[in-house]
Amino acid sequence: MASEEVRTGRFADRVAMVTGAASGIGAAVARQLAAEGARAVVLADVNGDGAAAVAEGPPASRALALDVTDAAGVDSAVQDVLHRYGRLDILVHAAGADDPEAKQRIADAAVEGRPVELTDSLDDASWRRVVRVNLDGTFHVLRAAVRVMRPRGAGAIVVIGSSSAFDAPVGYPHYAASKAGVHALAQAVAKEVIASGIRVNLVAPGPTDTGMAARTPEALRSTFADPRVRPYATPEEISEIALFLASDAAANLGAVLLANGGRFTA
Numbered sequence: 158m159a160s161e162e163v164r165t166g167r168f169a170d171r172v173a174m175v176t177g178a179a180s181g182i183g184a185a186v187a188r189q190l191a192a193e194g195a196r197a198v199v200l201a202d203v204n205g206d207g208a209a210a211v212a213e214g215p216p217a218s219r220a221l222a223l224d225v226t227d228a229a230g231v232d233s234a235v236q237d238v239l240h241r242y243g244r245l246d247i248l249v250h251a252a253g254a255d256d257p258e259a260k261q262r263i264a265d266a267a268v269e270g271r272p273v274e275l276t277d278s279l280d281d282a283s284w285r286r287v288v289r290v291n292l293d294g295t296f297h298v299l300r301a302a303v304r305v306m307r308p309r310g311a312g313a314i315v316v317i318g319s320s321s322a323f324d325a326p327v328g329y330p331h332y333a334a335s336k337a338g339v340h341a342l343a344q345a346v347a348k349e350v351i352a353s354g355i356r357v358n359l360v361a362p363g364p365t366d367t368g369m370a371a372r373t374p375e376a377l378r379s380t381f382a383d384p385r386v387r388p389y390a391t392p393e394e395i396s397e398i399a400l401f402l403a404s405d406a407a408a409n410l411g412a413v414l415l416a417n418g419g420r421f422t423a
């Protein structure tokens with residue numbers, strides 16, 4: 158679309174960046190930002206082709222291939238937003254990694270009616286991959302965003318954590334630990350940067366129907382069934398919460414919002 162076109166909506170005139178935007182929650186957030194008037198939405202994902210496919214539909218959207226474990230790459234991507242659009246108003250960090258092999262082992266144990274035994278055989282590479290993407294990646298993204306937002310004295314950052322940080326799943330210690338680290342990191346940064354006009358909030362989803370959920374074996378998915386709540390949230394439901402936190406309506410909020418259908422409270 159022409160850059161001079163006037164766009165209206167909750168995010169009119171905002172410049173936004175979304176990580177993990179090729180799929181699931183990040184894709185829903187990017188679409189919603191564009192639909193609600195953002196002047197520019199940068200869709201970043203290690204899956205650059207996937208991000209490009211999502212960016213084809215909504216207006217004002219641009220995709221780029223970005224691995225959040227690459228600190229220098231994250232910095233230059235965020236600096237590029239600054240150079241192109243003059244500022245970064247909103248950053249939603251939804252990039253994250255699961256461990257399908259561990260999930261399969263949990264599912265196998267459930268099917269065979271035996272306890273999960275994972276920790277003693279969890280290899281270093283699996284541990285490092287999950288922690289690098291989820292925790293190191295969040296640090297890189299938060300740092301890069303604060304570097305460009307602090308000089309302007311404004312900005313809204315929303316991090317997608319996980320209910321696993323509160324209710325650590327058996328057989329998933331690396332994921333739970335990485336997300337607990339993400340929560341603590343986001344909260345510590347939030348308390349620091351609020352003095353510079355930057356809000357950092359976090360959504361902790363429960364089971365949500367995304368690419369990550371599609372990699373969860375059915376035998377494990379069925380263990381999340383709870384008659385009190387719908388089986389899985391939609392990515393759009395989580396996106397709605399994330400974008401409430403990014404919006405002016407949440408100006409007085411500093412929150413870790415648990416979005417798990419009321420399975421438990423924190």
Ligand SMILES: NC(=O)c1ccc[n+]([C@@H]2O[C@H](COP(=O)([O-])OP(=O)(O)OC[C@H]3O[C@@H](n4cnc5c(N)ncnc54)[C@H](O)[C@@H]3O)[C@@H](O)[C@H]2O)c1
Pocket residue numbers: 176177178179180181182183201202203204207223224225226251252253254290294317318319320321361362363364365366367368369370
């Ligand atoms: N789906 C759930 O049930 C659920 C529950 C709690 C938390 N979460 C969290 O929500 C966030 C979004 O996940 P989702 O459910 O939409 O899953 P998803 O797999 O659909 O999307 C995650 C996206 O992150 C991208 N990504 C992975 N590693 C990356 C990297 N190194 N650099 C950049 N991008 C990378 C993937 O390519 C993918 O597009 C994640 O942080 C996830 O941990 C999901």
